[in-house]
Amino acid sequence: MQRSFAKLAAMMFALFFAVGLAGCGVNDVPKLDEQVKAAWSEVLNQYQRRSDLVPNLVETVKGYAKQEQDTLTQVTEARAKATQMQVPPDILNNPQAFHQFEQNQAELGGALSRLLAVSERYPDLKSNANFLALQSQLEGTENRIAVARRRYNLSLEAYDNNVQSFPNSIWANIAGFKYRDEYFKGNPANATAPTVDFGK
DSSP: OHHHHHHHHHHHHHHHHHHHHHHTTTTHHHHHHHHHHHHHHHHHHHHHHHHHHHHHHHHHHHHHOTTOHHHHHHHHHHHHHHHHSOOOTTGGGOHHHHHHHHHHHHHHHHHHHHHHHHGGGOHHHHTOHHHHHHHHHHHHHHHHHHHHHHHHHHHHHHHHHHHHSTTHHHHHHHHTOOOOOOOOOOOOTTOOOOOOOOOO
């Protein structure tokens, strides 16, 4: 009798503990962590989309502005630097790698801005249908990048707030979920996002 009572008490305690954990939001931290990872994947997808546009854009400009070799080389080199970086699996917990990734992408953005500015000097290039289509795609991609970065930052903010809030901070610490500070902080002062000007 006493043994069955102890068994029942242990089961009740386990049930109470499980309900208590669920009520304390112990499942929130892993869920928010997955949302951060999904938002990061979308950032990567949009940067890849931009990178895929670069070769066609460079070739189109080259056909009309061969004398702009320095600008074309800068874009090609910035793209190579951005695409050749091996993004480590722990980049969201690796401030140095995250900063390097952000810097590489900002350099590519700045190089693309300079390339698009070149078109102002070449009326034939500005009116080329392929160039105009690529400009439009690039503008759309830059907007998608901005949205993806913002969503990533918001997801990370929700995760960080949850990890630091009591009682979730206890469960997060036990499960190994740490505060992160890998936010996109905007473009560096020397890098401007590409803008599209279809001319007057």
